[in-house]
Amino acid sequence: MGRGTRLAGGGLVAVLLALAGCGGGGAGRAEGTITVWDYYGGSTPIKPVIAEFERANPKIKVKYEAYDYDTMREKYATAVGARTAPDLATLDMTWISTYAATGTLADLSKLSGGKINGEPVEGQYARGALAAMKYKGRYVTALYDFDAYALYYRRDIFKKNGIAVPGNWEQFKAAVAKLAATAPSPGKQRFQVLPDTFHFAQFLFQGGGEILNGSGKSAFAGPAGIGALTFYRDLLKSGGVYWGEDQGDTSGMPGIKDGRIAMFLNGPYMMGVLKDGAPEQKGKWAVVPAPVGVQQGSYLGGTGLSIPVTSKHKAAAWKFAQFLLRPEQQLLVAKQAGAAPATTAALNRPELTAPDPYFGGDAPFKVFLAAMTTARPFPYVKNWTDVDKAISDGVTAALLGKKAPDRALGDAAREVDGLREG
Amino acid sequence: MKAEARSALAGYGLVAPAVLAAVAFLYIPMAVSAYWSFTDYNGVDAPQWTGLANYSDLAGSDRFHQAFTNTVVFTVVGMSVGPALGLVTALALNQKIRMVGFFRSVYFLPVTTSLVVTGTVWKMLLNENGVLNSALGLFGLPGHAWLADPGTSLLSVTAASVWQGFGFETVVFLAALQSIPKELYDAANVDGAGFWPRFRHVTLPGLRPSIVFVFVFGLIGSFQAFDQMFVMTRGGPVGSTTTLVYYLVERFQELDLGAASAVAYVLFVILAALSYAQLRASRERA
Numbered sequence: 001m002g003r004g005t006r007l008a009g010g011g012l013v014a015v016l017l018a019l020a021g022c023g024g025g026g027a028g029r030a031e032g033t034i035t036v037w038d039y040y041g042g043s044t045p046i047k048p049v050i051a052e053f054e055r056a057n058p059k060i061k062v063k064y065e066a067y068d069y070d071t072m073r074e075k076y077a078t079a080v081g082a083r084t085a086p087d088l089a090t091l092d093m094t095w096i097s098t099y100a101a102t103g104t105l106a107d108l109s110k111l112s113g114g115k116i117n118g119e120p121v122e123g124q125y126a127r128g129a130l131a132a133m134k135y136k137g138r139y140v141t142a143l144y145d146f147d148a149y150a151l152y153y154r155r156d157i158f159k160k161n162g163i164a165v166p167g168n169w170e171q172f173k174a175a176v177a178k179l180a181a182t183a184p185s186p187g188k189q190r191f192q193v194l195p196d197t198f199h200f201a202q203f204l205f206q207g208g209g210e211i212l213n214g215s216g217k218s219a220f221a222g223p224a225g226i227g228a229l230t231f232y233r234d235l236l237k238s239g240g241v242y243w244g245e246d247q248g249d250t251s252g253m254p255g256i257k258d259g260r261i262a263m264f265l266n267g268p269y270m271m272g273v274l275k276d277g278a279p280e281q282k283g284k285w286a287v288v289p290a291p292v293g294v295q296q297g298s299y300l301g302g303t304g305l306s307i308p309v310t311s312k313h314k315a316a317a318w319k320f321a322q323f324l325l326r327p328e329q330q331l332l333v334a335k336q337a338g339a340a341p342a343t344t345a346a347l348n349r350p351e352l353t354a355p356d357p358y359f360g361g362d363a364p365f366k367v368f369l370a371a372m373t374t375a376r377p378f379p380y381v382k383n384w385t386d387v388d389k390a391i392s393d394g395v396t397a398a399l400l401g402k403k404a405p406d407r408a409l410g411d412a413a414r415e416v417d418g419l420r421e422g
Numbered sequence: 423m424k425a426e427a428r429s430a431l432a433g434y435g436l437v438a439p440a441v442l443a444a445v446a447f448l449y450i451p452m453a454v455s456a457y458w459s460f461t462d463y464n465g466v467d468a469p470q471w472t473g474l475a476n477y478s479d480l481a482g483s484d485r486f487h488q489a490f491t492n493t494v495v496f497t498v499v500g501m502s503v504g505p506a507l508g509l510v511t512a513l514a515l516n517q518k519i520r521m522v523g524f525f526r527s528v529y530f531l532p533v534t535t536s537l538v539v540t541g542t543v544w545k546m547l548l549n550e551n552g553v554l555n556s557a558l559g560l561f562g563l564p565g566h567a568w569l570a571d572p573g574t575s576l577l578s579v580t581a582a583s584v585w586q587g588f589g590f591e592t593v594v595f596l597a598a599l600q601s602i603p604k605e606l607y608d609a610a611n612v613d614g615a616g617f618w619p620r621f622r623h624v625t626l627p628g629l630r631p632s633i634v635f636v637f638v639f640g641l642i643g644s645f646q647a648f649d650q651m652f653v654m655t656r657g658g659p660v661g662s663t664t665t666l667v668y669y670l671v672e673r674f675q676e677l678d679l680g681a682a683s684a685v686a687y688v689l690f691v692i693l694a695a696l697s698y699a700q701l702r703a704s705r706e707r708a
Contacts, residue, residue, distance in 0.1 A: 077675050081465030102464040102677045195659070245656050246549040246569035260551075309466065385676050389485075393660045400659070402572065415484065 030315040031059035034087035038064065039072040039303075043272070045332035046090070046324060053323045060316045080104045085308035087317035090144065093132055093301040094378060094388070100135035101382035106307040106314055108139035116142065117322050124325075124343050126369075128300045132377035141304030142321055143342035145333045147267035148298040148375035149202050150367045152274075154262040155286040155360055157182075157189060165288055169206075169231060172291035173238055179262055180239025190241035192252045192264035193232070195396040197378075197388045198299050202265055202290060203228035205297030205376065212379045212387070218413035220391060221406075228293075229398050229405040236399055244396075253277045265290055267301070268368040272338010275358050282357065287364035289371060300375035302342060340368050383419050390415040459683035469680070476684035486685070488661050489669035496580050496665060497644035504584045505636050508591025509629075515592065516599045526596070530589040537586060541653030544582035545569065548654075569655055572662035579654050579663050583647065591640075594632050602628035634704040638697050645693055 038046050050062045065086070067075055073095065079085040080099070091099065099105050116124055121139065129143045151166070158165060158175075161182040166172040176191040183189035193199075200220075201211065209224025219225075236242060241260050243252055251273045255261035264270075274285060290298060305321040307314055323329060330346030333339050341347060347369045355361040378384060394412035397403040403411070459476055461469035480486045511529055515522055532540060547553045548568040555565030568578040602625065610620045648667040651657055657664035657672070664672075666689050673682035 073675060077465075077677055080677065081679065098676055103466050104464075104677070242550075242567070242570065244550075244567065244570035245658055246545060246567065246654070247551075248549075254551075383676070385672070389661075393658070396659045397572075400571065402660070 030319045032313045033061040034313045034316045035063045037086040037089040039069045039090050043337040045336040083310050085310050087311040087313045090303050091306045097380040097384040100140045105140040106309050111318050126372045128375045132300050135380050141306040144303045144305045145339040146302035146342045148300050148371040149265045150287050150371050151290050152264050156284045157262050166291040168291050169293050176235050177238040188259045189262040192243050192261045193236040193240035194243050195399050197391045200395045201299040203232050206293035208294040218416040221409035221413035225409050226406045268340035283360050287367050296374040298371050298375040300377045387416050455683045459687050461680045463679045464677040476680045489664045489666050493665045499580050500644050501640050504588045505591050507588045509595050511592040512595035529592050532586045533589040537649040538653050540586045541650045545654045548578050572660045575662045579650050583650050591636050598629050598632035638700050
């Protein structure tokens with residue numbers, strides 16, 4: 001049997017946390033050395049502006065540490081327990097529920113006084129984004145980049161084969177089928193079908209459904225959910241390509257490069273991924289609003305700037321966070337990382353609304369800005385990851401034909417409703 | 423007396439660093455973890471005593487049952503095929519054939535490679551557009567989503583693990599084979615024993631300590647499998663490759679440290695019981 005690095009059961013949890021000391025501390029003065037953890041990687045928009053921030057704020061030094069996405073999650077969980085968390089961290093919005101519910105995030109409502117860079121927080125984000133930043137009525141993170149879905153499609157292939165750009169679900173299904181039917185060889189020109197909660201939620205929200213009801217019980221297995229999953233499964237059958245874990249990362253870049261994927265639903269970060277990963281496809285892609293079911297809708301995620309409750313330099317960390325949320329710094333989110341900045345001031349800047357040659361002269365950011373206005377975050381419950389797992393397993397089972405959509409979601413709902421709240 | 427006391431003191435001094443390190447980094451954390459397993463603890467707030475709640479939650483959790491079953495299947499299949507393959511390879515390499523050294527190195531090479539690397543390579547081999555399906559296509563055979571299908575994902579990951587690890591068993595068995603006195607085989611030959619009687623009455627008894635070692639070591643390793651699942655399948659699809667340690671890590675990521683500690687102790691008890699049973703059985707046979 002394999003004998004690589006093993007995670008020694010009992011020892012792991014204990015050793016990582018046994019050295020936990022005392023932490024805490026108030027906001028204090030905006031000075032000192034702050035540690036910043038960032039998962040953006042090589043295209044980070046944060047690291048390049050540190051020198052400028054330090055020049056403008058000579059009493060604050062920034063110690064920058066980069067981690068990849070997976071490492072960040074592991075390390076943050078460990079650091080919280082060991083009271084060695086940084087002063088500021090980029091955290092995925094899907095992690096916020098757990099970290100907020102366990103009390104690991106500082107109360108930004110108190111720290112900010114309800115303002116970012118001197119302006120009310122409410123005036124700087126779309127309604128959905130403001131909801132995503134709050135836990136139990138208090139701000140626990142400041143959205144730095146956002147994720148909401150739109151439809152990416154190969155403009156050249158659609159034009160060549162006379163395929164109409166879909167505006168609703170019926171047209172969507174027809175476009176997926178025609179795309180596959182006109183492929184030059186089997187398995188090409190497919191719609192990417194990802195078996196996850198994000199994509200299921202796209203159809204669920206559009207179908208008028210919701211994930212959990214007001215009392216935290218499952219609501220996704222009702223008629224709207226079954227209809228959404230059935231439709232998603234039908235898209236796969238009509239001409240989709242199932243994109244499981246074995247295919248590599250969810251961006252689908254290998255399939256985009258070799259022609260298997262010609263259409264997909266995803267967030268604005270894919271604009272940067274496409275430009276970096278498939279420069280030869282410049283001018284061939286277009287982005288339009290996701291085809292509508294009963295109503296517009298998308299999940300809302302992204303990256304939040306969060307201050308762990310254990311930070312001893314909260315005021316200084318918040319000052320740096322505000323610096324990163326200025327429009328000129330927010331523009332770097334698009335320019336450096338190819339993602340979508342979260343503040344409306346940045347999203348409306350001419351640099352982002354100008355024609356983009358990669359997308360045939362369109363301005364895709366406008367599409368995502370519109371998507372954000374109707375997008376909503378996943379529910380903030382402590383065991384969100386367990387809820388997410390139950391749903392994505394149900395979606396996977398239905399897409400693989402292992403269960404009918406109603407049974408798959410019914411089983412997931414039973415699991416979610418049986419979770420211990422605590 | 424003085425010299426004896428000095429000698430004893432020196433002895434205690436020599437073992438003290440190791441004992442202190444074990445107490446600080448093993449026994450105290452184990453005791454702390456045992457305490458946490460009876461609490462609701464998120465690493466930030468003070469642990470709240472919940473008695474056996476974490477253990478009863480595990481007993482009633484379908485996810486935990488699935489992780490336990492997956493671990494058992496992974497262990498049983500892996501510990502059946504891996505050592506058998508290692509033994510056959512060792513027997514082959516123990517013959518007087520050319521380039522034995524080269525073959526030994528080739529078989530042992532995957533053992534020295536990180537599971538993350540071998541997992542990544544096997545993922546490329548087994549994905550739907552991977553090398554295996556391409557090879558099957560050459561013979562007109564249909565491909566299969568080996569890792570994406572919950573029915574084949576666990577066996578696929580197990581195959582990768584066996585491939586990565588059987589070189590270790592090979593080397594252990596080979597060393598043991600070469601330590602069996604040649605006179606025993608000569609005596610068996612004089613008695614007219616064929617291959618099977620020689621294997622059963624000379625080779626196998628000679629290999630017994632190595633077999634016990636391989637099984638105890640392998641069992642512990644199998645029950646702690648995590649890396650290959652993380653790299654190849656992320657515990658999916660539909661939890662089909664989630665092992666006990668994978669489940670533990672998920673609890674840890676959720677800052678559910680009480681439940682994570684309870685899983686760790688369940689794992690600890692299982693491994694302690696199995697290792698004890700194996701060692702005891704081997705002593706009785708000896």
